[in-house]
Structures are given as structure tokens and as C-alpha cells.
Amino acid sequence: MDDGKNTMPTPDLLREAEALSRDGNSQKAEQLCDIVLEREPENIGAFRVLALAAHEDKRYIIAEAFLKRVCRLQPDDVRAVSDLAKFLENRGRYRESIAYLEPIARRLPENPDIQLLFGNMLGIVGRVDDALGAYDRCLEAEPNDPSALIGRGHMLRIVGRTDEALASYRHCTSVNPEFGAAWWYLASLPKHEMTEEEIVVMQDQLTADLLSDDAKIGLHFALARTYEQRKDFQTAWTHYEQGNKKKRELVNYDPVKTETDQKKIRDTFTSDKLQDASNREHFAETPIFILGMPRSGSTLIEQILSSHSSVEGGGELPYIMLIASRIVEKNEGSLHYTENINELGQEELDEFGQAYLQLASTHNPESKAFFTDKMPANFPHAGLIHMLFPQAKIIDARRHPVATCLANYRQLYAQGKNQSYDLTELGEYYLEYIKMMDHWDTVMPGVVLRVDYEDMVRDIDSQVARILDHCGLPFEQSCLDFHKSERSVNTASSEQVREPIYDSALDFWRNYELYLNELSEILSPVMKW
Structure with missing residues (x-):
């Protein structure tokens, strides 16, 4: 490189290299790093930029x-350590991430940044008490840290310590009134009513100068839930509309890509492709996949199953989608795992299946014979699941179409589920979901058990019997007494399943029926109610 870069100071070279890498020009970024490493063979900054460049190019190894x-x-x-821990987290390797964080967290108990990250990682794998300890150490150093206060509130909430969670969220809103997410978590606590003073503060914050879009979104959702609890559904809807509109402007979601990707899956996973899956050897552990649309009763089904002595509740695990990504990475230039699936022999399928089980083992500490994975977004991948685990049990959690879509529209998700912030896109996504589940019923009949939420509510005894029978589990009374379970529940339905x-x-959705005509029209082909 003879354009004067050889004479540039090292800090300037690294800044330019990082900028190039973030702009997608990894080759030039690496050339600048090479100049730095010729001067200083162990320059930390150069290795960081090289890691970034490789990551941007999906050269993860x-x-x-x-x-x-x-x-x-x-x-x-x-x-x-934080960079490595976050990288491993993004690859679903939570146990390894914690292994790198734990020593430095022990050596630096007063460092709020490392304690916050450590707490977040511990929370993901369900080590609630350890996570609370990390958050407390963070708050000792930074008593008003909003992320630590919210993280602590989440941990308390998922183990049913609602009053303490409320106090943590409220502390956050009192010292960080501009932090919209805290208001949302506070308002969304069931049976908690916001005070008049809190409503005034939220409304004042919405008119504040320089308020971030994320803060506005959180405040709109919080006010929507507040007025909803007061049965002022018109005002609530106004805030839901504004919050969702702003959120949709910020998230990436392509409904055409969703439709295209799911068609690829249906075209690839034919009955001929799947008919030999049952002849493959089975793993010792049996995953139970509960999938479908979010907010359709999957948490209730998991709570019932995890109340059984042979079942561990794993929660929403990202690992099937991670395995799908690894299949994509097999061939450079591949864009979807369906392009490579036909190349996989039994040995490779076993390797991918074992990789999933290894990742999921973090959430099954007692190595129970059955464990649940209730990631809703696994529904397009039921065919892949059946190929990897012929013995796996698959349950489709289903609910009234309009009720389902409205429940998603009323929920501000921490991440993902980007189809949820526009009612038209939500309705179209629901139709794609039904189309996909109809396909699975056709090409692998009897593999997927459909469980309607409404049937669960009206006749829990017979539905529990159906679920246990499908999973090959003997009846246990604890499955009917699921609301007495003390397990952690890390979803938006954590309070409901304890009752x-x-x-x-x-029929709650009928409170908003006036605003749902277009959605109902979109969903009319799948409406049976």
C-alpha cells in the first residue's frame, strides 16, 4: 500500500480500519491492520478490528x-472479555460466554460494566440467584444504572417476586424518567395500576425535547397499557397506534422475504424428503418443540409439561435457528439452509443434532429425558426438526387469529418479532404461519399436535391428557396443578401461568373490535370462530 498509509500514526490507521470494516470494506481494513501489525506484532487494536472484519464477512471461526x-x-x-462474551452469546454459546466472564467478574466485583453483562448472561441460562447477585454488585457501583435495575426487575419477575420487581422498575422510572422501557415494564405488570402522578410524568416525558425514539415507543406502550387497565380503550388504542408506528419505522422486516423463504422451505421439505427420517437413530434425550405464533398459549403448554417429573422447561431457545445458520455456512454464497439441506448425510445430520443438544443442555441441568423448547419462530423449521430428531415431539400452539394478532400488537418485545408492529403485516404473517402448518400436516401427518388455547381454557383436563399422550408421558397430577409450580418463567406470560x-x-380482543376491521378481513380465510 503506497498511498501514504505506511506513514500514518497507528491510532489513525486503526480508526480508519474500523470505519472501513463497519462499512463492509473488510479487505482494505485488513490491509491497514497488517501495516499496524508489522510495527507492533501484538497490537490489541489491530486484532479487534480483524475480528470485526471477519465477523462482518461471516467468517465466524x-x-x-x-x-x-x-x-x-x-x-x-x-x-x-466483553467482546468475546457477546460474540459467543450471539452464537448461542451461553455456557462458554459465562466461562469467560466469570473469572473477570470475580476479580473485578466493583466494575459495573462487567457485572451487568455477567448478570445478563446468567439470566439467559436461568441462574436467577447468581444473576441477581451480579446486578446487585453493578448497582453498588452505579445505584441508578437503568439496565441493571431493569435486569434485576426481570429476574425477580420471572420467579414470581412481583412486589420486588415492581420496586426495581419503579426505582428506575424515578431516577431515569426518560427511560421509556422501564415505564413499559412497570405498566405491563399484571394487577399493577399506575398512579395519576406516574401518568403525568409519562405524558410530560413524551413532550420533552431530545427524547429518543426508543423512549417514545416505551412511553406510548406504557400509556396504552395504563389506559387499557382503566378500560379507556379509545385512548389506549391511540397510544398503541403511535407506539407501533414508531417502532415499525425502526425495525427491519420484509414480508416478501418471509413469504419467499417459507415457500423455499415448503418446496424443499416434501413428503419424500421426510419419509426416511423416522428410520434414523434416536438420541437419548427427547426435545419437545412448542411452536406457532407468539402469544398463543405456548407458555401455558410449557408450564403444564415442565410440571411433569420427567420434563425440564427450557424456555425460548434460539438454537434451531442457529443450526439452520450453520447449515447455510456450509457453502460460501448460500443464502438459505434449504440450498444445502439435500447435501447432508446421516452423519452430518447427527452432528447438527448433537450440536443442538449440546447447546440446549445448558437449560436442562438435571439431564431429564425430556425438555421443552418453546421458541415460536421454529414453526417454519418443523421439517428440519423432524430430520434432526425423529423422536422429537412437536406441538402447534394456536389461538383465535384476531386475538393472536392483537396480543402481539399490544406487546413491546425486547427484541425480534418484527412482524408485530403493523396490523396488515401481522395478518399476512399469520396466514403464512397457517399455510406452513398445513404443509407440515400434509407431508408428515401425525407428527405435529395442534392445541387450541380456547380448548385449553374450556377443558383443561382433556387437553392435558392429549398433550401428555402425544409426548409419551404418563399422567401426573402436577400437570393439572401447573400454576403451583415455582419454576422460573421468562416470557410475557410469566404471571398468568402462576394462576x-x-x-x-x-374475548378481550373485542374491546378493540372497532379498530380491527381490516385485520379481520385479512384473516377471514382462516377464521373458524
Whole structure:
């Protein structure tokens, strides 16, 4: 490189290299890093940029190698360990992420950044008490840290310590009134009513100068839920509309890509493709996949199953989608796992299946014979699941179409589920879901058990019997007493599943029926109610 770069100061070279890498020009970024490493063979900054460049190009093995090299050179560098931990988190390797974080978190108990990240990771794998300890250490150093206060509130909430969760959220709103997410979590706590003073503060914050879009979104959703609890559905709807509109402007969602990808899956996973799956060897553990649309009763089904002595509740696990990504990575230039699936022999399928089980084992600490994975977005991948695990049990959690879509529209998700912020797109997504589930029923009949939420509410005994029979599990009374379980529940339905079933919520969607005409029209082909 003879354009004067050889004479540039090292810090300037690294800044330019990082900018190039973030802009997608990894080749030039790597050339600048080479100049730096010729001067300083162990320059930490150069290795960081090389890791970033490799990650941007989806060369994940190389990115990981550079990140680990930085950690070996600087084991007490908070940024170095954090970068590696976040990389491993994004790859679904939570146990390894924690293994890198734990030593530095022990050595630096007063460092709020490392304690916050450590707490977040521990929470993901369900180590609630340890996560609370990490959040408390973070708050000792930074008493008003909003992320730690919210993280602590989440941990308390998922184990049913609602009053303490309320106090943590309320502390956050009192010292960080501009933090919209905290208001949403506070308002969305069941049986909690916002005070008049809190409503005034939220409304004032919405008119504040320089308020971020994320803060506005959180405040609109919080006000919507507040007025909803007061049965002022017109005002609530106004805030839901504004919050969803702003959120949709910020998230990436392509309904055409959704339709195209799901057609690829249906074209690839034919009955001929799947007919030999049952002849493959079975793994010792049996995953139970509960899939479908979010907010359709999957948490209730998981709570029932995890109340059985042979079943561990795993929660929403991202690992099937991670395995799908690894199949894509088999061939450079592939865009979807369907392009490579026909190349997989039994040995490779077993390897991918074992990789999934290894990742999921973090959430099955007692190695129970059955464990649940209730990631709703697995529904397009039921064919892949059946190929990897012929013995797996698959349950389709279904609910009234309009009720389902409205429940999603009323929910501000922490991440993902980007189809939820526009009613038209939600309705179209629901139709794609039904089309996909109809396909699975056709090409692998009897593999998927459909469970309607409304049937669960009206006749829980017979539905529990159906679910247990489908999973090959003997009846246990604890499955009917699911609301007495003390397990952690890390979803938006965490409070509801700790109570007996009532039918009062079945027609809740009719409170907004006036605003749902277009959605109802879209869903009319699949309406049976």
C-alpha cells in the first residue's frame, strides 16, 4: 500500500480500519491492520478490528480466533472479555460466554460494566440467584444504572417476586424518567395500576425535547397499557397506534422475504424428503418443540409439561435457528439452509443434532429425558426438526387469529418479532404461519399436535391428557396443578401461568373490535370462530 498509509500514526490507521470494516470494506481494513501489525506484532487494536472484519464477512471461526487472542494477551481487559462474551452469546454459546466472564467478574466485583453483562448472561441460562447477585454488585457501583435495575426487575419477575420487581422498575422510572422501557415494564405488570402522578410524568416525558425514539415507543406502550387497565380503550388504542408506528419505522422486516423463504422451505421439505427420517437413530434425550405464533398459549403448554417429573422447561431457545445458520455456512454464497439441506448425510445430520443438544443442555441441568423448547419462530423449521430428531415431539400452539394478532400488537418485545408492529403485516404473517402448518400436516401427518388455547381454557383436563399422550408421558397430577409450580418463567406470560385458568380473557380482543376491521378481513380465510 503506497498511498501514504505506511506513514500514518497507528491510532489513525486503526480508526480508519474500523470505519472501513463497519462499512463492509473488510479487505482494505485488513490491509491497514497488517501495516499496524508489522510495527507492533501484538497490537490489541489491530486484532479487534480483524475480528470485526471477519465477523462482518461471516467468517465466524476467524473472528473468534482473533477475539480469543486479544483475551489471552489482556485477560483483565473488560472490553476484550466483553467482546468475546457477546460474540459467543450471539452464537448461542451461553455456557462458554459465562466461562469467560466469570473469572473477570470475580476479580473485578466493583466494575459495573462487567457485572451487568455477567448478570445478563446468567439470566439467559436461568441462574436467577447468581444473576441477581451480579446486578446487585453493578448497582453498588452505579445505584441508578437503568439496565441493571431493569435486569434485576426481570429476574425477580420471572420467579414470581412481583412486589420486588415492581420496586426495581419503579426505582428506575424515578431516577431515569426518560427511560421509556422501564415505564413499559412497570405498566405491563399484571394487577399493577399506575398512579395519576406516574401518568403525568409519562405524558410530560413524551413532550420533552431530545427524547429518543426508543423512549417514545416505551412511553406510548406504557400509556396504552395504563389506559387499557382503566378500560379507556379509545385512548389506549391511540397510544398503541403511535407506539407501533414508531417502532415499525425502526425495525427491519420484509414480508416478501418471509413469504419467499417459507415457500423455499415448503418446496424443499416434501413428503419424500421426510419419509426416511423416522428410520434414523434416536438420541437419548427427547426435545419437545412448542411452536406457532407468539402469544398463543405456548407458555401455558410449557408450564403444564415442565410440571411433569420427567420434563425440564427450557424456555425460548434460539438454537434451531442457529443450526439452520450453520447449515447455510456450509457453502460460501448460500443464502438459505434449504440450498444445502439435500447435501447432508446421516452423519452430518447427527452432528447438527448433537450440536443442538449440546447447546440446549445448558437449560436442562438435571439431564431429564425430556425438555421443552418453546421458541415460536421454529414453526417454519418443523421439517428440519423432524430430520434432526425423529423422536422429537412437536406441538402447534394456536389461538383465535384476531386475538393472536392483537396480543402481539399490544406487546413491546425486547427484541425480534418484527412482524408485530403493523396490523396488515401481522395478518399476512399469520396466514403464512397457517399455510406452513398445513404443509407440515400434509407431508408428515401425525407428527405435529395442534392445541387450541380456547380448548385449553374450556377443558383443561382433556387437553392435558392429549398433550401428555402425544409426548409419551404418563399422567401426573402436577400437570393439572401447573400454576403451583415455582419454576422460573421468562416470557410475557410469566404471571398468568402462576394462576388457574379463567375464560375471562378469551374475548378481550373485542374491546378493540372497532379498530380491527381490516385485520379481520385479512384473516377471514382462516377464521373458524
